[in-house]
Amino acid sequence: xxxxxxxxxxxxxxxxxxxxxxxxxxxxxxxxxxxxxxxxxxxxxxxxxxxxxxxxxxxxxxxxxxxxxxxxxxxxxxxxxxxxxxxxxxxxxxxxxxxxxxxxxxxxxxxxxxxxxxxxxxxxxxxxxxxxxxxxxxxxxxxxxxxxxxxxxxxxxxxxxxxxxxxxxxxxxxxxxxxxxxxxxxxxxxxxxxxxxxxxxxxxxxxxxxxxxxxxxxxxxxxxxxxxxxxxxxxxxxxxxxxxxxxxxxxxxxxxxxxxxxxxxxxxxxxxxxxxxxxxxxxxxxxxxxxxxxxxxxxxxxxxxxxxxxxxxxxxxxxxxxxxxxxxxxxxxxxxxxxxxxxxxxxxxxxxxxxxxxxxxxxxxx
Numbered sequence: 001x002x003x004x005x006x007x008x009x010x011x012x013x014x015x016x017x018x019x020x021x022x023x024x025x026x027x028x029x030x031x032x033x034x035x036x037x038x039x040x041x042x043x044x045x046x047x048x049x050x051x052x053x054x055x056x057x058x059x060x061x062x063x064x065x066x067x068x069x070x071x072x073x074x075x076x077x078x079x080x081x082x083x084x085x086x087x088x089x090x091x092x093x094x095x096x097x098x099x100x101x102x103x104x105x106x107x108x109x110x111x112x113x114x115x116x117x118x119x120x121x122x123x124x125x126x127x128x129x130x131x132x133x134x135x136x137x138x139x140x141x142x143x144x145x146x147x148x149x150x151x152x153x154x155x156x157x158x159x160x161x162x163x164x165x166x167x168x169x170x171x172x173x174x175x176x177x178x179x180x181x182x183x184x185x186x187x188x189x190x191x192x193x194x195x196x197x198x199x200x201x202x203x204x205x206x207x208x209x210x211x212x213x214x215x216x217x218x219x220x221x222x223x224x225x226x227x228x229x230x231x232x233x234x235x236x237x238x239x240x241x242x243x244x245x246x247x248x249x250x251x252x253x254x255x256x257x258x259x260x261x262x263x264x265x266x267x268x269x270x271x272x273x274x275x276x277x278x279x280x281x282x283x284x285x286x287x288x289x290x291x292x293x294x295x296x297x298x299x300x301x302x303x304x305x306x307x308x309x310x311x312x313x314x315x316x317x318x319x320x321x322x323x324x325x326x327x328x329x330x331x332x333x334x335x336x337x338x339x340x341x342x343x344x345x346x347x348x349x350x351x352x353x354x355x356x357x358x359x360x361x362x363x364x365x366x
Contacts, residue, residue, distance in 0.1 A: 002092050002093055025247045028092070028254065032085045040259070047077055079278055081269075087108075089254065093250075100241055101245065112277060145183065148186050156241060157289065163291065166294050189287065190281060193303065194281045210349065212253050213352040215256060216356055219246050221295070222248075222286060223246040224236060226242040226244065236363065280303075283296070312325075331345075331348065
């Protein structure tokens with residue numbers, strides 16, 4: 001919306017900067033941060049008054065309950081603050097009508113709605129179990145089908161939706177996977193990233209901090225993908241109009257920092273599945289639109305390790321009746337090894353920042 005202020009540049013020249021993606025990305029980050037900071041106390045108070053609170057896994061994981069018992073009763077479903085801050089900021093600073101920003105916001109809200117249903121089910125049951133895994137998976141795959149249809153419909157994505165880009169290669173590793181395989185790939189990225197972020201959300205500030213690192217990395221990647229000269233020079237797919245996703249990523253980064261203000265240890269509010277599923281869906285959608293899906297495995301390496309730790313734990317227990325880790329996801333394993341919660345979170349943040357920087361570095365290694 002504020003993008004059109006550049007039209008007044010003839011009367012007030014500083015307004016011409018509104019044409020630049022970089023300026024609006026920074027402005028969006030600042031706006032989202034301030035919105036989260038200002039409305040955070042009100043949202044927390046409302047969640048508390050509605051008795052939307054955290055329920056710890058008392059029966060499922062007694063050792064973990066001992067460590068997290070004091071968290072029980074903390075307001076949850078704070079993801080509404082993140083979603084609201086990002087959406088308002090993106091609508092203010094991104095070019096109105098941009099289909100890429102629209103798709104990412106729609107995906108964020110759709111996954112947030114799935115998370116909301118899950119959180120609300122927990123609230124009604126007054127326990128830590130919400131929607132069944134099968135129900136959540138069905139909803140996520142259904143949305144993946146809608147996204148695939150949109151990608152095939154849009155002229156700027158129709159040509160590349162069936163191609164597979166791999167880091168370090170200048171040309172697509174697979175030029176045409178076919179629509180059925182491409183759909184499975186899109187669904188895998190969307191469902192995988194969404195649930196990986198959800199699994200990471202187990203310690204104060206952990207998921208939101210790592211999400212901020214990934215958003216920071218994809219801000220640069222989106223800007224490069226939407227800039228013809230940079231895309232040609234770096235040998236990455238040029239996707240016309242995708243530069244506006246840098247503005248969205250800036251808004252997402254700002255909202256993450258603002259929410260972290262209240263979510264850092266000891267947390268005043270948790271994002272709940274409303275927030276974690278929304279964040280995962282947004283990151284996945286940005287990666288899909290700029291054809292950097294495989295790179296997400298590196299940039300979001302912390303999320304990948306968290307998800308893989310759960311898969312290995314469950315599979316190995318079913319096979320041998322033993323556990324690989326003291327507890328999964330892996331951040332709880334380190335807690336069981338007597339690491340303090342802030343140690344686990346901070347060290348995971350460090351790893352996430354390093355991986356984010358490596359992700360940006362891959363732009364020059366092709």
